[in-house]
Amino acid sequence: HSSKPSEHLNIVIVGHVDHGKSTLLGRLYADTGSLPDGKLEKVQAICRQQGKEFEYAFLFDAFLEEQEQGITIDTARTFFIWQGRQYIIIDAPGHKEFLKNMISGAARAEAALLLIDALEGVKEQSKKHGYLLSLLGVRQFAVVVNKMDLVGYRQDVFDGIEKEYREFLSQFGAVPERVIPVSAKMGDNIAKRGSVMAWYDGPTVLDALHLFKKETARSEQPLRFPIQDVYKFDARRIITGRIAAGRLKVGDHLVFSPSNKRANIRSVEAFNIEPPPTGAEAGQSVGITLDEQIFIERGEIATHQSQLPLVSTAFRANLFWLGRRPLEKGRKYLLRVATNEVDCEIAVIHKIIDTMDLAQQQGSTSVARNQVAELTVRTKAPVAFDLSSSFEATGRFVLVDEYDIAGGGIVTEVIHDDQEFL
Ligand code: GDP
Numbered sequence: 001h002s003s004k005p006s007e008h009l010n011i012v013i014v015g016h017v018d019h020g021k022s023t024l025l026g027r028l029y030a031d032t033g034s035l036p037d038g039k040l041e042k043v044q045a046i047c048r049q050q051g052k053e054f055e056y057a058f059l060f061d062a063f064l065e066e067q068e069q070g071i072t073i074d075t076a077r078t079f080f081i082w083q084g085r086q087y088i089i090i091d092a093p094g095h096k097e098f099l100k101n102m103i104s105g106a107a108r109a110e111a112a113l114l115l116i117d118a119l120e121g122v123k124e125q126s127k128k129h130g131y132l133l134s135l136l137g138v139r140q141f142a143v144v145v146n147k148m149d150l151v152g153y154r155q156d157v158f159d160g161i162e163k164e165y166r167e168f169l170s171q172f173g174a175v176p177e178r179v180i181p182v183s184a185k186m187g188d189n190i191a192k193r194g195s196v197m198a199w200y201d202g203p204t205v206l207d208a209l210h211l212f213k214k215e216t217a218r219s220e221q222p223l224r225f226p227i228q229d230v231y232k233f234d235a236r237r238i239i240t241g242r243i244a245a246g247r248l249k250v251g252d253h254l255v256f257s258p259s260n261k262r263a264n265i266r267s268v269e270a271f272n273i274e275p276p277p278t279g280a281e282a283g284q285s286v287g288i289t290l291d292e293q294i295f296i297e298r299g300e301i302a303t304h305q306s307q308l309p310l311v312s313t314a315f316r317a318n319l320f321w322l323g324r325r326p327l328e329k330g331r332k333y334l335l336r337v338a339t340n341e342v343d344c345e346i347a348v349i350h351k352i353i354d355t356m357d358l359a360q361q362q363g364s365t366s367v368a369r370n371q372v373a374e375l376t377v378r379t380k381a382p383v384a385f386d387l388s389s390s391f392e393a394t395g396r397f398v399l400v401d402e403y404d405i406a407g408g409g410i411v412t413e414v415i416h417d418d419q420e421f422l
């Protein structure tokens with residue numbers, strides 16, 4: 001870990017089980033020199049002792065175990081550094097909470113690598129993950145066709161997989177940045193090009209990562225400040241939260257939605273910062289005080305007057321359901337958008353989409369586990385939110401079914417209260 005990275009990129013590696021995610025990661029760590037000294041040799045020695053062939057997947061697993069010790073977060077985060085950028089792997093392969101983390105926004109990926117085994121070809125999971133990445137708004141991704149060594153590094157095999165998968169993705173408008181033939185095991189086209197696939201002249205996996213762009217800094221967007229808590233402190237009320245987008249400063253006129261209460265920022269408070277800051281931006285947790293005593297509660301979103309969020313009791317959404325029991329039209333759920341929680345029900349299930357073949361089913365009144373649906377959600381009280389195409393954090397939601405995060409989705413359309421939608 002020599003030079004200090006100037007930026008970081010959150011990535012996920014997805015694909016069918018056994019297609020080589022851990023092996024690829026082991027390679028990436030080893031080939032970028034991101035492993036602690038002696039780690040590679042140690043794992044190789046253990047393999048020799050146990051009489052088994054060394055695998056890069058073991059290396060990654062051993063590394064992960066070490067990094068995980070003492071870490072209590074539910075997402076296993078590890079990273080490697082390449083050309084001045086830190087790549088944070090926001091979910092370890094095979095991690096059982098993967099889909100839930102993706103959906104609840106706990107793990108926000110800026111880019112993804114989607115692995116396909118060259119010998120096995122495009123599988124159910126390859127399709128499902130491709131669809132979900134797109135649903136969750138991860139637009140930057142490369143497809144990595146792995147285990148090319150098992151198909152004699154043949155171009156026709158690679159071309160066939162590329163064609164089939166691109167056709168599948170194009171049905172919902174997803175376009176991979178690159179499709180790269182590799183052997184994670186042999187190290188071909190991971191860091192080095194080698195000569196075995198001379199017919200391929202595109203980037204290696206590390207080159208492709210380097211070409212991924214950092215998302216526009218969230219601080220440049222309009223302000224979105226979801227209120228987490230309000231504390232009474234002396235005579236003052238301190239309103240706290242984490243700024244999801246944009247920036248705020250002393251003197252700003254704020255609008256709180258959905259209540260539509262308004263006041264100016266008198267002070268910005270941050271712990272252990274002296275002198276107190278006069279402003280704060282996306283990513284920072286802050287407290288503010290206002291120049292007027294207005295009653296604000298957790299769940300409201302503070303913004304500037306010129307760029308208000310949407311406020312309504314209904315919206316249309318794409319939802320991925322993970323619940324143990326099916327989602328049912330008419331049943332009550334708890335909706336969470338940013339810090340807000342409100343009772344809701346599913347007013348309409350427009351259609352259900354099978355993530356494997358994208359077949360659509362209409363007229364259904366329930367959504368089974370692992371299905372994706374287009375639906376209309378109706379809330380008991382007005383909520384503030386955004387379209388997910390404009391704002392990441394306030395444009396997504398989760399549905400809680402009896403204390404369980406059972407589904408998650410993105411807001412695609414607002415339905416105004418005077419609008420007919422049934
Ligand atoms: P994961 O379940 O996607 O994390 O897959 P692993 O990385 O654990 O790999 C599954 C199996 O495929 C292991 O036995 C690996 O050694 C093997 N494997 C992974 N990549 C390659 C490759 O490029 N070539 C060959 N021949 N085997 C590979």
